[in-house]
Amino acid sequence: MPPDCRITTILLCWTTLFSALYDAFYIPGYSIQSYKDDESIPLLVNKVYSDNTQLQFAYFELPFVCPPTGNKQSGSPFGSGHSVPLNLGEVLRGDRIMTSDFEINMNQDIECRYLCDQSVTRKDVRRAQQLIEDGYVTEWILDNLPGATSFVTVDRSRKYYAAGFKLGEKELDLDSGKMRYVLNNHFTMVIRWRKAPGKEGTRGAKVVVGFEVYTKSIGGSHRNETGCPEVSGDHEKFQLYIAPNNTELAAKYPDSSYLPEDDMDVHDGATLTIPYTYSVYFREEATVEWSNRWDLYFTDQSESTVTHWLAILNSLIISGILGAIVIVILSRTSQGDLRGRGDSYLEEAKFRTRTRRSGDRKSPKGGLLEKITETEVDEDLSSDDEALDDVTGWKLLHGDVFRIPPHAGIFAPLIGSGMQLLFMVTGLLLLSCLGVLNPSFRGGFVSVGFGLFIFAGGFSGYFSARVYKTFGGQNWRKNMLMTALLFPGLLFSLVFILNLFVWAQASSTALPFGTLMGLASLWLLIQVPLVYLGSWYGYVKTEAWQHPTRTNATPRQIPAQSWHTRSLQVVLLAGLVPFAVLFIELMFVFKSVWQDKSGYYYVFGFLSVVSIILIITVSEVTIIATYIQLCSENHHWWWQSFFVGAGSALWVFAYCVWYYATRLHIQGFISSILFFSYSFLACVVYALLTGTVGFLTAYAFVRRLYSATKVD
Incomplete structure (x- = not known):
C-alpha cells in the first residue's frame, strides 16, 4: 500500500472513532429534548430479546410484524424503515434501531388507529410460536426511553418499570384443555410528560418522563370499517393457529398450526392475517423530574443499598485481616530477619565486591597483580551458601x-x-x-x-x-x-x-x-x-x-x-x-x-x-x-x-x-x-x-x- 494511502486510512479510522464517541456523548441535564403541542415524536423500533437465550433479532426482520412502508412522518426527513446511526457499543449489544410508521404527536391522544394487516404462512406462525415459547420481549424507543411494562409493588406504595413488553402469551385454552399461543397485536402507549425546565417551559414546551406500553391480544372479528376493534372490555384473543387443510391431517395433528414437512408442504398457500392497531394517551406526571426519569427502571435501588453496604463491610473485614498479616511480615523482615543478615557473610560480600570493582591491585605479599572477574565472584558467592548452615528460609535465595x-x-x-x-x-x-x-x-x-x-x-x-x-x-x-x-x-x-x-x-x-x-x-x-x-x-x-x-x-x-x-x-x-x-x-x-x-x-x-x-x-x-x-x-x-x-x-x-x-x-x-x-x-x-x-x-x-x- 502506498504511504499516502496508509496515512489516509489511519486518519479515517481516528476520525471514525472520535465521531462515534462524540455523537453518543450524553450528560444528564444538558441534553434535554423538549416538544411543543402537536409536535411529532418519533417512535423507533429496535429488537426482540429474551432472558432465556443469547440470540436477539431485529424487529423489522420478524415475518409476522408490520413491515415499514417507507412513508415519512411529519417533521422527519426519513421514511419508516430508515436505520438510525449506531455507536460501536450499540452494534455490539445487538441493537438495530429503525424508524417506524407509528404517528405520535405531543399531547394528542389516539383512541385507536389501524396500522396494518400482515399475512403470514404456517412457517411464520411457527416462528412466532417459538419466540413466544422462549419468552421474547420487544424493545421500542421513544425520546431515548425504552418502552416499559409498568408494575407496582405488593403494598402499592411504589411503581417500577421493566424494559420491553411481551410478544405474546402461551396459555391454557379452557375449552379444549390444551395449550395455545396468542399474539399481542394491539399496543396502548401511555406517554407521561411534564413541563420543560427553564425558558422552554414558559413557552409551553414539554418533556417526556415516561414511556409505558400495554399490550393486548384482540381477535380479528368485531372490527369497524377502519380496522379498529372496541379496545375497552373483554375480547376474544388472537390465536396463532392455521387449521389443517386436510381432514386426514386434521385428525392426525389436531390443534397444530405447523405440520411436519414429511406429511404436508409448509408452502401450501395457507395463510393467517394478523391485524395490528395501537392507541396513544398522554398523561401529565409532575412528580418525576426529567433528570430522574430512569429511576423507575432501577427496580431494586432502595432494597439493594443495604446489601451493597454489607458487601463493602465484608470486603473491608477480609482486607483488614490480610493487611494485619502483611504488616507483621514487613515488620518481621525489616526488624528481625534483616538484623540477622548483618553477619560476617554480608561483610565478606561487601569486601569481595569492592575487590572486584577496584580491578587490579597488588597482593599483600607483593606478588603479581590479582584480578577477580565477576564470574569468579558469583561462583564464590554461590559456594558461600555451604557455610551458611545457620541461615534458613528466604535469606538463602539472595543469589x-x-x-x-x-x-x-x-x-x-x-x-x-x-x-x-x-x-x-x-x-x-x-x-x-x-x-x-x-x-x-x-x-x-x-x-x-x-x-x-x-x-x-x-x-x-x-x-x-x-x-x-x-x-x-x-x-x-x-x-x-x-x-x-x-x-x-x-x-x-x-x-x-x-x-x-x-x-x-x-x-x-x-x-x-x-x-x-x-x-x-x-x-x-x-x-x-x-x-x-x-x-x-x-x-x-x-x-x-x-x-x-x-x-x-x-x-x-x-x-x-x-x-x-x-x-x-x-x-x-x-x-x-x-x-x-x-x-x-x-x-x-x-x-x-x-x-x-x-x-x-x-x-x-x-x-x-x-x-x-x-x-x-x-x-x-x-x-x-x-x-x-x-x-x-x-x-x-x-x-x-x-x-x-x-x-x-x-x-x-x-x-x-x-x-x-x-x-x-x-x-x-x-x-x-x-x-x-x-x-x-x-x-x-x-x-x-x-x-x-x-x-x-x-x-x-x-x-x-x-x-x-x-x-x-
Missing part, C-alpha cells in the same frame, strides 16, 4: 531470587496487556461514577471501553518493554509484536468464531462484516502503532529495573515443597480470598448482564469501592503467598505471583458454571456456547488484570525484602 523466569518472552507481553486492561477499567469506573456513562448513553460503556483499550496500547507497549529489558531481552520488536497481537488476537479470533455461529441463526447479535473489518482496522492501524511507540520508549529511552542482589551462575536446588506451597494449591487457596471480597457484588453484575438483560447496572459507586478493595486484597494475598514461597526456599516466584493474583478468576468461572446450572434458563446449544465463551473471555480479562497487579506487588515486595543485602 537466585531475581533469576530470569522460564518463558519470559510470554510473561512480558502478558504484563503489558494487564496494564492496558487496568487503564481501561480505571477509566470506565471513573467515567461511570461521574455520570458520563449512564443508561441513556446506550452502548456508551462498551464504546468508551473499546476506545480506552485502543489508546492504552501505549501503556501496554511501555510496561511490556520495561519488563522485557529487565529480563535482558535483545529483540524488543519481537516483544512488541507479541504484546500487540497476543491478547487482542485471542479476543478478535474468539469473537469472529462466535460470530459465525450467530450469523447462521440470522440474529442481530451477529456483528456485520463491515463492523468486524472496522474493529480489525482500529486494532492494526491504531493500537499496533501505539504499542510500537510505547515499546520503543520503554526499551530505548528508559533503563531496565535494577535488582538489589546479583544472580548466581548456578541455580540453587529447590527442596521438596509441602502440599500447601505447591503451585496449584496456592493459586486455588489464595484465589478464594479475593473471590470472597467480590462475591456479593458479583451477584448484582450477573443478574444485570445475564438474568435480566432488560435491566441496567447502575451502582458503579459501590462497584468502584469494591474494586479498590479487591485490588488491595489481591496485593495482600500475593505478598503473603510470595513470602511463604520464599521461606520454603522456592525462588520461582515470578509466574507464581502472577497466577496467585489471577487465581480468583478460576473461582469466578466456577461461579459462572454454577450460575448457568441453577439460576439461568438458557435454551439451545448456540446460546450455551455464547454464554460460556463470553464468560471465559471475561475471566481471561479479569485474570490478566489481577495477575498483573499481583506480579507488580510481589516484585515491589521482593525488591524491598532483599534491598538490605545490596552491597555498595
Whole structure:
C-alpha cells in the first residue's frame, strides 16, 4: 500500500472513532429534548430479546410484524424503515434501531388507529410460536426511553418499570384443555410528560418522563370499517393457529398450526392475517423530574443499598485481616530477619565486591597483580551458601531470587496487556461514577471501553518493554509484536468464531462484516502503532529495573515443597480470598448482564469501592503467598505471583458454571456456547488484570525484602 494511502486510512479510522464517541456523548441535564403541542415524536423500533437465550433479532426482520412502508412522518426527513446511526457499543449489544410508521404527536391522544394487516404462512406462525415459547420481549424507543411494562409493588406504595413488553402469551385454552399461543397485536402507549425546565417551559414546551406500553391480544372479528376493534372490555384473543387443510391431517395433528414437512408442504398457500392497531394517551406526571426519569427502571435501588453496604463491610473485614498479616511480615523482615543478615557473610560480600570493582591491585605479599572477574565472584558467592548452615528460609535465595523466569518472552507481553486492561477499567469506573456513562448513553460503556483499550496500547507497549529489558531481552520488536497481537488476537479470533455461529441463526447479535473489518482496522492501524511507540520508549529511552542482589551462575536446588506451597494449591487457596471480597457484588453484575438483560447496572459507586478493595486484597494475598514461597526456599516466584493474583478468576468461572446450572434458563446449544465463551473471555480479562497487579506487588515486595543485602 502506498504511504499516502496508509496515512489516509489511519486518519479515517481516528476520525471514525472520535465521531462515534462524540455523537453518543450524553450528560444528564444538558441534553434535554423538549416538544411543543402537536409536535411529532418519533417512535423507533429496535429488537426482540429474551432472558432465556443469547440470540436477539431485529424487529423489522420478524415475518409476522408490520413491515415499514417507507412513508415519512411529519417533521422527519426519513421514511419508516430508515436505520438510525449506531455507536460501536450499540452494534455490539445487538441493537438495530429503525424508524417506524407509528404517528405520535405531543399531547394528542389516539383512541385507536389501524396500522396494518400482515399475512403470514404456517412457517411464520411457527416462528412466532417459538419466540413466544422462549419468552421474547420487544424493545421500542421513544425520546431515548425504552418502552416499559409498568408494575407496582405488593403494598402499592411504589411503581417500577421493566424494559420491553411481551410478544405474546402461551396459555391454557379452557375449552379444549390444551395449550395455545396468542399474539399481542394491539399496543396502548401511555406517554407521561411534564413541563420543560427553564425558558422552554414558559413557552409551553414539554418533556417526556415516561414511556409505558400495554399490550393486548384482540381477535380479528368485531372490527369497524377502519380496522379498529372496541379496545375497552373483554375480547376474544388472537390465536396463532392455521387449521389443517386436510381432514386426514386434521385428525392426525389436531390443534397444530405447523405440520411436519414429511406429511404436508409448509408452502401450501395457507395463510393467517394478523391485524395490528395501537392507541396513544398522554398523561401529565409532575412528580418525576426529567433528570430522574430512569429511576423507575432501577427496580431494586432502595432494597439493594443495604446489601451493597454489607458487601463493602465484608470486603473491608477480609482486607483488614490480610493487611494485619502483611504488616507483621514487613515488620518481621525489616526488624528481625534483616538484623540477622548483618553477619560476617554480608561483610565478606561487601569486601569481595569492592575487590572486584577496584580491578587490579597488588597482593599483600607483593606478588603479581590479582584480578577477580565477576564470574569468579558469583561462583564464590554461590559456594558461600555451604557455610551458611545457620541461615534458613528466604535469606538463602539472595543469589537466585531475581533469576530470569522460564518463558519470559510470554510473561512480558502478558504484563503489558494487564496494564492496558487496568487503564481501561480505571477509566470506565471513573467515567461511570461521574455520570458520563449512564443508561441513556446506550452502548456508551462498551464504546468508551473499546476506545480506552485502543489508546492504552501505549501503556501496554511501555510496561511490556520495561519488563522485557529487565529480563535482558535483545529483540524488543519481537516483544512488541507479541504484546500487540497476543491478547487482542485471542479476543478478535474468539469473537469472529462466535460470530459465525450467530450469523447462521440470522440474529442481530451477529456483528456485520463491515463492523468486524472496522474493529480489525482500529486494532492494526491504531493500537499496533501505539504499542510500537510505547515499546520503543520503554526499551530505548528508559533503563531496565535494577535488582538489589546479583544472580548466581548456578541455580540453587529447590527442596521438596509441602502440599500447601505447591503451585496449584496456592493459586486455588489464595484465589478464594479475593473471590470472597467480590462475591456479593458479583451477584448484582450477573443478574444485570445475564438474568435480566432488560435491566441496567447502575451502582458503579459501590462497584468502584469494591474494586479498590479487591485490588488491595489481591496485593495482600500475593505478598503473603510470595513470602511463604520464599521461606520454603522456592525462588520461582515470578509466574507464581502472577497466577496467585489471577487465581480468583478460576473461582469466578466456577461461579459462572454454577450460575448457568441453577439460576439461568438458557435454551439451545448456540446460546450455551455464547454464554460460556463470553464468560471465559471475561475471566481471561479479569485474570490478566489481577495477575498483573499481583506480579507488580510481589516484585515491589521482593525488591524491598532483599534491598538490605545490596552491597555498595
